[in-house]
Amino acid sequence: MTAPACCHINDVRAAAATIADHIVRTPLIAAPWSGGDLWLKAENLQPIGAFKIRGATNAIARLDPRARARGVVTHSSGNHGQAVAWAARWRGVPAVIVVPEGASAVKTAAIRQLGAEVVVVPAEDRAAAVDEFTARRRLTFVPPYDHLDVIAGQGTLALEVLDDLASIDTVLVPVGGGGLISGVGTVMSSLSPRTRVVGVESELAADARDSLVRGRRVSWDPALTSRTAADGTRATVVGELTFPIMRATVAEIVTVTEDEILAAVSALARRAHLVAEPSGALAVAAHLAGPSRYGRSVAVVSGGNIDPPVLARALCESMRKDHSLS
Amino acid sequence: MTAPACCHINDVRAAAATIADHIVRTPLIAAPWSGGDLWLKAENLQPIGAFKIRGATNAIARLDPRARARGVVTHSSGNHGQAVAWAARWRGVPAVIVVPEGASAVKTAAIRQLGAEVVVVPAEDRAAAVDEFTARRRLTFVPPYDHLDVIAGQGTLALEVLDDLASIDTVLVPVGGGGLISGVGTVMSSLSPRTRVVGVESELAADARDSLVRGRRVSWDPALTSRTAADGTRATVVGELTFPIMRATVAEIVTVTEDEILAAVSALARRAHLVAEPSGALAVAAHLAGPSRYGRSVAVVSGGNIDPPVLARALCESMRKDHSLS
Incomplete structure (x- = not known):
């Protein structure tokens, strides 16, 4: 399998050079406690607590200077919104983040603290609001996953993994819109073709698995995907750019249950x-469900922005289960 | 200030070479959220979850081969016990860990899982039990802090800090028996003499502060020190070897309250x-209490082995305070 021309290993290498001084080179941490041969790529230790900072930083760095001076816009109340705000501040670029009514006040405040302008609109008007900002203020849209500079940026974490560990059988990667796994797939297919790239979704938001199985982009109803605690992977359909890269570079997509996700958080x-958010624990959940399936494995712990009560509940729940077992 | 001859920077450099392949080179993580210019040295990401693995690994590596073949012994139900068990397994060395009656079953089980022999004795008989093992089975005692190879091993984390960050005004270090801060002090006084090394203790176990202030080793009653949640720093008196190194290399020791410790955990x-145990959060607690005092600072997050209910409680408590403030 080779990566399609639309994202090339050299783009990822260039992205790594571009963003090196502005992200954390996250550690790869052995996890012998897992019962298998597992290593964790701890992207929750990035500033803003998620890998998204890689793609946003690369995309903003690659804008032409005049576009950069005008500014950027995106829609996301989650990690991508924080990532764009963070990367924009680094370059002194104005940023507008469109968030839906009802978004978490904590997350909205975090975006404002990073210096971005927050615009609140009804959820169904988000895309239109972004269009208006691109048209009227000539801001550049930085999409959450379906953009080659974003994909190349996310892929940089796989270069670090290969620098740190040899002979990897499997890389397990959470899948939402497919930006991260497309970047990882691009790197592995080029530099370590024997490594299987395996995506992980919640069984409540398995649109990417269905898409790969059927060979076409399948969307799930937001009423379904909104049920998973893994809110970072609720994208209802993979991207137009990411899907062909996933078809070329991803071996399979597996699903995990909500209980398995919270047990992995704990x-x-x-x-x-490490504090992981539910989306960030997906890959570890898949490994814990069947360590012998994956051989020498790396699981990407993609983010750590969990609500404290959810973490507290996951800890207490797992204690309760330990006691009922003993 | 220069380090006394009893621990030399070259000993720390040699220790770094000895243990490099067996520990995690932990990341130094920016913490702009602290309100100051703070970086975190994340030693909670070590195998066994604490910096103690550095000293134990160095001490066991430096045993002569015949002593190593006979094995090692120590007394600790905490991080040092796990560190010795872990390092002994790495070298294929028999290890006996003496733990007091009533020690946490979880921690005792963790030591056994690492392959060490666990011997349970009444708390007051621990030292005698170790003496018996050194006499009868000719095991070598690996002390938790008062040993030059242990101090040199702990100091290796400061070499990594200096590789990662320039122009540090202050390094904040949790203090129990003084092994870690003696190693850090040795490195800083030699390689970055303008950096102030500041120790941090709970106000409920401030024997090291009293010792530095009075110029002699002052012990606190265990009935007092046992009150702090920072159980890794309940040593009731600093070491005979560590005290002169601390006098020569430590600028001051500050104290924090129990509430400040749990707020730092949260x-x-x-x-x-990052999941930190109370002892592991001491340095961050000191910084949060007065960021402007310390300038460009590094706080050592020395360990992460917290009981899950304590973490859950710290999270919920901090949420409650956030709400009552808003």
């Missing part, structure tokens, strides 16, 4: 001393 | 996505 806190 | 989880 295990990461208790055993690895 | 902040680390929520903002840095």
